[in-house]
Amino acid sequence: VGCDRSKNLVDICGEKHFQAFVCDALSVPMRSGSCDACISIAVIHHFSTAERRLATIRELARLLRPGGMALIYVWAMEQEYKNQKSKYLKEKNGSKGKEKEINTGTTQRLLTDQVPGSSNQDSACFDQLINDLKVEGCNARPAGADSRLPVHTNRTSFQSQDLLVPWHLKGGTKKKEEGVNTMLAPADSKESQKLSPVFHRYYHVFCEGELEAVCKSLDCVRVQKSYYDQGNWCVILEKL
Numbered sequence: 001v002g003c004d005r006s007k008n009l010v011d012i013c014g015e016k017h018f019q020a021f022v023c024d025a026l027s028v029p030m031r032s033g034s035c036d037a038c039i040s041i042a043v044i045h046h047f048s049t050a051e052r053r054l055a056t057i058r059e060l061a062r063l064l065r066p067g068g069m070a071l072i073y074v075w076a077m078e079q080e081y082k083n084q085k086s087k088y089l090k091e092k093n094g095s096k097g098k099e100k101e102i103n104t105g106t107t108q109r110l111l112t113d114q115v116p117g118s119s120n121q122d123s124a125c126f127d128q129l130i131n132d133l134k135v136e137g138c139n140a141r142p143a144g145a146d147s148r149l150p151v152h153t154n155r156t157s158f159q160s161q162d163l164l165v166p167w168h169l170k171g172g173t174k175k176k177e178e179g180v181n182t183m184l185a186p187a188d189s190k191e192s193q194k195l196s197p198v199f200h201r202y203y204h205v206f207c208e209g210e211l212e213a214v215c216k217s218l219d220c221v222r223v224q225k226s227y228y229d230q231g232n233w234c235v236i237l238e239k240l
Contacts, residue, residue, distance in 0.1 A: 003028060025056045028063060035063045038070045042232075044211075045074040045203050048162070053204070054214055057237075061221045064239035069224070072215075073232045077205045079157050086231030092155030151200060161207065164200035206233045 002020035004010050013020035023029055025043055038060050047053045060070050079086045152158065152165045211233045212226040225236040 001030075026052065026059060028059055030063055032062050033065045033068075036065060036068050038063055038068070039072075040070065041073045042075065044072065045205060046201070048202055048204065050214070054217065057215060058218060058220075061218060061237065061239055066239055068239045070221075070237040070239075072211065072235045072237070073229070074211055074234075075203060075205045076228065076231050076233045077158050077161055077207045078228070079231050081228050081231075088231045089155060089157065149202070152203075158205050162202075162204050165203050167199040167201050169197045169199065208233065211235050 002010075002013055002018060003023045003025075004013075004020065005022065005024060007022050010020045010022050021029075025040070025047075040056070040060055044053050044056050047056055057072070060072070064070060076086075079089050150160050150163050152163045154166060208228075212223055212235055215221060215223050215235050215237055220240055221237045222240055223235055224238050225234075227234050
């Protein structure tokens with residue numbers, strides 16, 4: 001059973017006769033302990049606070065039966081790891097004129113500002129977690145409280161952990177959509193003089209050890225494995 005925030009993606013699943021429904025990863029309408037296994041691929045890095053990211057993993061754990069397993073993938077800050085460039089960076093030269101995102105989603109809006117309730121103990125835990133990560137060392141530039149998020153240049157290394165990644169909508173439209181940035185297509189292209197919407201999607205890219213540390217802060221799961229895979233940090237969890 002699949003679920004996604006995007007109704008369009010869920011509709012595609014329905015057309016292919018797969019079971020899927022629209023929901024928020026912070027509140028999945030399924031019974032606790034009802035799943036043998038769960039996967040979360042390229043989802044958690046779209047949540048804009050440490051509290052939300054932990055709440056999403058806690059919700060994933062809630063769905064698992066005791067002994068159930070979960071697999072989590074998030075985008076890595078380190079797109080070059082152990083002297084090897086990720087597929088994302090390697091595709092830079094092969095994507096002339098065609099900006100392909102590492103995600104295939106078509107989400108066209110940022111998440112709302114609804115924050116789940118969290119206890120003072122959770123907040124203290126997060127403060128310690130963030131401090132630990134700073135001590136261990138991550139060369140990312142944190143976004144200041146009064147600064148604007150940087151816009152990432154596709155197929156390049158990340159300069160900040162919190163950033164906006166451009167999503168170039170395929171095709172084009174002559175009308176400028178409300179609240180959407182637009183750009184002109186190259187003069188020699190078929191889309192010349194047409195406006196093509198560009199949506200900016202929020203990402204928090206994870207430093208080495210960060211995802212594992214967040215998972216270990218939950219007492220209801222055990223980290224079975226943590227590894228790097230083509231520009232992603234990955235964790236396999238077991239429900240206790």
